[in-house]
Amino acid sequence: MTTLISKGEKQRRNTHYQRKKRGSVTWEEHVEEKKEKLAQLEEIMEKTPKSSNKEIAKQMGVSAKTIQRLKKQI
Helix, strand or coil, X not given: CCCCCCHHHHHHHHHHHHHHHHCCCCHHHHHHHHHHHHHHHHHHHHHCCCXXXXXXXXXXXXXXXHHHHXXXXX
C-alpha cells in the first residue's frame, strides 16, 4: 500500500488542527489587537503622562513588561 500524504503534509495538517483546537488567532487578528493596545497606551499616556508602567499595566490588564515593549514601538 502506498502513502497518500507525505509526512510533511501530515505534520502541517496536524499543526493547523492543534492551533485551531487551542483557539489561536490569525496573524491579521494579532496585528489588529496589537494596534488597539498601542492606541490605548497612547491615550492613557496623554491623559496621565507621569503614570508608571505598573499603573498603566493595571489599567490595561497586561503586565508591566508588555507596557515596556509597547512603549518601545511608539
